[in-house]
Amino acid sequence: MDPNTVGFAKHDHDHCISDAITAADRMCRDAGLQLTPVRKRALSILLEEHRALGAYDVLARLSEEGFGAQPPVAYRALDFLTKHGLAHKIERLNAFIACAHPNELHTPAFLICTTCHAVAEAETDPSHSLLSQIAETTGFTIARAVLEAEGTCPNCREKADK
Amino acid sequence: MDPNTVGFAKHDHDHCISDAITAADRMCRDAGLQLTPVRKRALSILLEEHRALGAYDVLARLSEEGFGAQPPVAYRALDFLTKHGLAHKIERLNAFIACAHPNELHTPAFLICTTCHAVAEAETDPSHSLLSQIAETTGFTIARAVLEAEGTCPNCREKADK
DNA sequence: CGCTTGATGTAATAACATAACGTTTGAGGC
DNA sequence: GCCTCAAACGTTATGTTATTACATCAAGCG
Ligand SMILES: [Zn+2]
Ligand SMILES: [Zn+2]
Ligand SMILES: [Zn+2]
Ligand SMILES: [Zn+2]
Numbered sequence: 001m002d003p004n005t006v007g008f009a010k011h012d013h014d015h016c017i018s019d020a021i022t023a024a025d026r027m028c029r030d031a032g033l034q035l036t037p038v039r040k041r042a043l044s045i046l047l048e049e050h051r052a053l054g055a056y057d058v059l060a061r062l063s064e065e066g067f068g069a070q071p072p073v074a075y076r077a078l079d080f081l082t083k084h085g086l087a088h089k090i091e092r093l094n095a096f097i098a099c100a101h102p103n104e105l106h107t108p109a110f111l112i113c114t115t116c117h118a119v120a121e122a123e124t125d126p127s128h129s130l131l132s133q134i135a136e137t138t139g140f141t142i143a144r145a146v147l148e149a150e151g152t153c154p155n156c157r158e159k160a161d162k
Numbered sequence: 163m164d165p166n167t168v169g170f171a172k173h174d175h176d177h178c179i180s181d182a183i184t185a186a187d188r189m190c191r192d193a194g195l196q197l198t199p200v201r202k203r204a205l206s207i208l209l210e211e212h213r214a215l216g217a218y219d220v221l222a223r224l225s226e227e228g229f230g231a232q233p234p235v236a237y238r239a240l241d242f243l244t245k246h247g248l249a250h251k252i253e254r255l256n257a258f259i260a261c262a263h264p265n266e267l268h269t270p271a272f273l274i275c276t277t278c279h280a281v282a283e284a285e286t287d288p289s290h291s292l293l294s295q296i297a298e299t300t301g302f303t304i305a306r307a308v309l310e311a312e313g314t315c316p317n318c319r320e321k322a323d324k
Numbered sequence: 325c326g327c328t329t330g331a332t333g334t335a336a337t338a339a340c341a342t343a344a345c346g347t348t349t350g351a352g353g354c
Numbered sequence: 355g356c357c358t359c360a361a362a363c364g365t366t367a368t369g370t371t372a373t374t375a376c377a378t379c380a381a382g383c384g
């Protein structure tokens with residue numbers, strides 16, 4: 001994974017937004033999906049903020065820009081994005097975040113800093129050993145899974161150590 | 163869900179309730195915690211149902227039995243239970259469930275059947291720690307983590323195969 | 325007793341999410 | 355070009371989940 005897209009590290013932000021939008025455009029075109037103005041704008045809002053945003057936060061931004069002002073406007077756009085792997089919902093926060101590596105089939109793992117509220121989507125071991133182990137011992141067939149962890153990010157930890 | 167199943171397997175349910183309550187009593191006594199009537203009753207409600215219950219479901223049961231009827235009554239009892247490892251919140255369902263193996267320090271992994279809505283708390287192999295791998299590569303310090311998986315339980319799968 | 329602390333109770337409200345229904349839009353068939 | 359249909363969009367209303375704020379009560383302690 002490109003270290004510049006890891007959540008707690010600095011990176012070329014303008015570039016990461018435009019790249020992500022371009023990739024989303026192509027993905028939707030290829031899959032026959034409509035990345036409509038609201039949906040595209042919702043995605044770019046998530047990318048701009050680069051943290052988990054509540055549906056109502058996104059809604060406020062959208063409505064400022066002339067889109068509808070009612071909750072379903074935001075929820076529908078976010079549903080589309082999450083359904084097609086362009087964003088994730090972080091259940092613990094009731095909030096949404098742009099996917100850090102779309103296109104790849106993956107089990108997201110979120111690291112939520114309880115100090116600064118940054119959220120990073122970590123890369124998980126592609127062997128998925130934990131999941132397959134669970135599936136094997138329980139007989140459960142896993143369709144989707146998500147790991148959510150709370151703790152302290154490297155930046156906040158450094159400050160705390162001083 | 164068949165109330166006699168936990169983890170998707172049948173078991174002696176009356177026994178598992180009384181055992182769990184006894185263990186919770188001892189744990190709280192040893193730790194200097196107050197397992198008050200509301201808290202104990204909230205735990206036993208979760209154990210009786212043996213599935214994920216919403217806070218308002220628990221509240222309804224509690225208020226029927228003479229406890230307070232306002233949301234904080236349930237939320238406070240559930241907060242106590244989750245804080246001290248006697249129950250977990252399943253974020254994906256906004257629901258609570260009694261812990262299947264309290265006393266042990268663990269990262270719970272929930273298997274949520276999308277067909278019958280049963281929820282099992284899987285054992286995870288601590289040696290296999292996906293978490294420490296993530297912590298190491300990202301520099302993030304993990305305080306608490308939870309894995310939530312959706313899929314099909316063995317019972318529902320068997321039925322579907324027919 | 326007077327003080328503190330933790331538990332409980334209530335009212336009010338905030339935050340999050342969906343149901344239901346009408347209107348608009350645009351691709352594909354004629 | 356025009357019709358039709360399905361998907362997307364918009365709004366109103368409502369449902370669900372969770373918290374804030376504040377009063378009361380009982381236990382522990384000088
Ligand atoms: Zn960025
Ligand atoms: Zn931080
Ligand atoms: Zn049981
Ligand atoms: Zn099932």
